Each structure stands twice: as C-alpha cells, then as structure tokens.
Amino acid sequence: xxxxLTLAVVLASNSAxxxxxxxxxxxxxxxxxxxxxxxxxxxxxxxxTVSEGDVGDRKVVAVYERPLGDFVGPFNLDGTVEWxxxxxxxRLMSVRLVVQLSDGIIPIIPExxxxxxxxxxxxxxxxxxxxxxxxxxxxxxxxxxWDIVTRLEGQLADFNGDGWVDExxxxxxxxxxxxxxxxxxLNKDGVVDMDDMEILFQAISDSWNDQIExxxxxGDVDPIDPPDDPIEIVEDFNPLWESADHILILTMxxxxxxxxxxxxxIVPKPEWRLI
Amino acid sequence: MAVDLVKxxxxxxxxxxxxxxxxISASTYGYQSxxxxxxxxxxxxWVDTNPNAKWVVEIYRDGEIIHQLSTDSNNTNGxxxxxxxxxxxxxxxxxWWATLLxxxxxxxxxVWKVYGWNEMNPVINSYPPDRT
Numbered sequence: 001x002x003x004x005l006t007l008a009v010v011l012a013s014n015s016a017x018x019x020x021x022x023x024x025x026x027x028x029x030x031x032x033x034x035x036x037x038x039x040x041x042x043x044x045x046x047x048x049t050v051s052e053g054d055v056g057d058r059k060v061v062a063v064y065e066r067p068l069g070d071f072v073g074p075f076n077l078d079g080t081v082e083w084x085x086x087x088x089x090x091r092l093m094s095v096r097l098v099v100q101l102s103d104g105i106i107p108i109i110p111e112x113x114x115x116x117x118x119x120x121x122x123x124x125x126x127x128x129x130x131x132x133x134x135x136x137x138x139x140x141x142x143x144x145x146w147d148i149v150t151r152l153e154g155q156l157a158d159f160n161g162d163g164w165v166d167e168x169x170x171x172x173x174x175x176x177x178x179x180x181x182x183x184x185x186l187n188k189d190g191v192v193d194m195d196d197m198e199i200l201f202q203a204i205s206d207s208w209n210d211q212i213e214x215x216x217x218x219g220d221v222d223p224i225d226p227p228d229d230p231i232e233i234v235e236d237f238n239p240l241w242e243s244a245d246h247i248l249i250l251t252m253x254x255x256x257x258x259x260x261x262x263x264x265x266i267v268p269k270p271e272w273r274l275i
Numbered sequence: 276m277a278v279d280l281v282k283x284x285x286x287x288x289x290x291x292x293x294x295x296x297x298x299i300s301a302s303t304y305g306y307q308s309x310x311x312x313x314x315x316x317x318x319x320x321w322v323d324t325n326p327n328a329k330w331v332v333e334i335y336r337d338g339e340i341i342h343q344l345s346t347d348s349n350n351t352n353g354x355x356x357x358x359x360x361x362x363x364x365x366x367x368x369x370x371w372w373a374t375l376l377x378x379x380x381x382x383x384x385x386v387w388k389v390y391g392w393n394e395m396n397p398v399i400n401s402y403p404p405d406r407t
Contacts, residue, residue: 237388238340241331246283246391252383 023118023127027096029053031062038065049079051097059084060095062130064144069101069124072158074183076147077128083142085134097128097144106153110182117146149183157186157203164205173200283391329392336385 031051038046051062064079077099085091101107101124109117109126118127130144152158157165159172176184176192184192186199237247334342 237390238331238333241390243392244282244331244390245393246389248283248387248389250387250389252381252385252387 094131331390
C-alpha cells in the first residue's frame with residue numbers, strides 16, 4: 001500500500017525565529033547515509049541525501065534534497081520517507097533527519113513546524129523528526145516537505161544577505177507588504193506591514209571608519225579620511241585588528257593544486273614568495 | 276603565493292603532513308589551514324606560553340571582504356572553529372579553521388589575512404564588527 005502524506009505546507013502564516021530549544025536526541029538505530037552533491041555550472045547547488053535503516057522485518061528509507069546551508073534566503077527540504085513493517089503487529093516508527101547550516105546562518109522556522117522541525121544552535125543543525133504508525137505488513141511512503149528561510153545571525157532585517165541593513169532591504173520589504181511571507185515578517189505577527197518596516201528602520205546599519213597612523217615615524221595622523229572603506233587596499237591589514245601581535249597577509253598568485261593530497265587542495269611552499 | 280609578514284613572530288612553512296608539503300591546505304572535509312613556522316620560539320612553545328589566544332581570519336577578493344571568522348582559545352574544540360597550531364602529523368603546525376571558501380572557488384588574487392593575539396585580555400571587537 002502506498003500513501004502520501006504531506007508533513008507541512010509552504011510558508012507559514014505565523015513564523016517563529018530560531019529558538020534555543022531542546023531538539024529530539026539521536027535515535028538508537030543508526031542509518032546508512034549517502035549525501036550526493038548536485039552540481040550545476042555555478043557549483044554545488046543542493047545535496048540529495050539517502051538514508052537507510054534495515055533491521056530485517058522493518059525498514060526505513062529517507063530520500064530528500066535540500067540546498068547548501070551557506071546562504072541567506074528561502075531554504076527548503078523536499079523528500080520522502082518509505083516505511084516497511086513486515087512484523088505481525090502495528091509499530092510507531094520514526095526517523096531523525098539532519099541538515100547542517102554554516103556558521104553565522106540561522107533558520108527562521110514557522111510555528112507550523114513546531115514539534116517536527118527544530119533548530120539546534122550548538123551544532124548548527126536543523127533536526128526533522130518524522131513519525132508514522134505503520135500497520136502490520138504495511139508499506140507506506142510519506143512526503144517530507146518544509147520551507148523556511150535563513151538569515152545572517154544578528155541581522156534579521158538583512159534580507160539580501162549582503163551584511164548591511166539598508167535601502168535595498170527596505171525595497172524588498174516594501175514588495176512583500178500585505179503578505180504573510182515569514183522572510184519579512186520581523187515581528188512574527190503573521191503579516192508583513194509597517195510594523196515590520198519600523199523594525200527595519202531601527203536596524204538600519206550605521207557605519208564607521210578608521211585610519212592608520214602615518215608610517216613615517218612622525219606620529220602624525222593623516223588628516224584626510226580615506227575616501228572609501230579602508231579594506232579596499234588589499235595589501236593593507238584591517239585597521240580593526242591592528243592591535244594583533246601577529247599579522248600575516250597571504251596573496252594567492254595561483255590556484256591550489258587540485259587533489260594533490262588525497263582530498264586536499266594545497267599550495268606548497270615553493271609557490272610562495274616571501275617579502 | 277605572496278606572503279607579507281606584517282607583524283609578529285610567525286613565518287609560514289611547509290607542514291609535516293603525510294601527503295607532501297603544503298603551506299595552505301584546503302580540505303574537502305571542511306577545514307582550511309595556514310601552516311606556521313617557528314619564529315624566536317617554536318610553535319609548540321608559543322602555544323604552551325599563550326594558552327589564551329585570539330585569532331581572526333579574513334578572505335578578500337577585489338578589495339572586498341568575502342569571508343571572515345574569529346575565535347579565541349575557549350572555542351578551539353568544536354567543529355567549525357579556528358584551531359590553534361596543533362603540530363599534528365597530518366597538518367603540521369597549521370592554524371586551521373572551518374571552510375571559509377570552497378577550494379574550487381579559490382581565485383588568483385585572493386588575499387587571506389590572519390591576525391593573532393597572544394592573550395585574550397585586549398578588547399577585540401566581535402566579528403563582523405558592530406556598526407553602531
């Protein structure tokens with residue numbers, strides 16, 4: 001018998017920002033998992049995961065695709081879980097799926113996924129638990145779908161993920177006014193409105209600059225502010241960190257050797273130039 | 276690769292890994308490293324005498340910062356953290372950290388900047404820097 005259930009639908013009417021809640025712990029039976037990157041001309045775009053568990057008379061196979069966890073924006077998981085119960089009794093079967101996000105990225109998980117999708121900040125993982133009653137002798141396939149969004153940690157109003165909360169983000173929010181898109185629903189009240197705009201205004205990024213003391217020994221400070229952000233001078237170090245005891249600046253004159261070292265990309269010493 | 280030693284005791288050098296010499300290593304397993312050489316003190320001695328250090332790593336492309344990571348000695352045990360020079364056989368005296376840039380995305384002209392503090396006492400702004 002084949003059934004299809006949908007765990008959740010796209011986009012929530014009421015969203016919740018990631019919370020430091022206890023996620024379900026690892027389950028006792030291990031899965032054999034294979035993750036296959038899906039490539040395009042621009043590189044890895046998504047990862048398909050196949051996880052299988054088999055104890056003879058019961059079996060679970062989870063197949064799902066999700067993007068890489070290193071960007072800000074819509075983020076979804078789409079797949080299926082197939083359950084098989086060849087025992088003589090009904091069983092409550094469950095599986096725990098794990099998606100890793102990169103440092104500095106956090107998910108915004110809609111309330112509707114509560115109890116099924118959970119954020120584990122300590123490991124930077126989104127945990128999805130799928131439970132299913134499987135009758136004796138039954139085979140069921142269940143769809144697993146969730147759609148959330150990701151943000152830069154600490155900059156929830158930075159919709160375009162460029163590191164600044166500015167007029168570009170304001171334009172995006174204006175385009176979403178009146179919708180329930182959780183990406184822009186900053187106060188989590190279920191609608192994108194001027195209250196969210198006010199939150200964005202309060203988060204507009206200020207900026208600052210710094211300059212390095214003149215290097216000629218005179219101790220004078222250059223009275224002219226750099227016209228642009230100081231990090232544009234790539235040979236220089238970031239003035240933010242001038243108090244460091246050790247500063248190394250490494251400029252790549254050629255790309256690393258590909259797989260010269262069994263899974264490593266390396267730049268050996270002879271290709272370096274010491275100034 | 277051009278190396279500017281702006282400040283401090285450390286140079287860079289080939290590591291002692293089993294797969295051949297490498298100063299920069301970018302593994303597909305999720306870490307990258309710059310191998311440090313001995314200065315006036317060996318790296319081991321430096322680690323012993325500086326158990327509470329701070330580090331910042333930045334990558335610039337065309338003058339724009341594209342990736343950055345910071346940590347201190349309290350954060351050296353977890354995945355996706357900067358690790359102190361460890362003198363391991365595989366990675367030598369590498370200062371290594373979680374992947375900031377996928378190896379296949381490296382480009383000629385990329386600039387890696389590594390900043391280290393011998394102690395955690397100096398007040399160092401969190402990274403990315405506050406804009407308030």
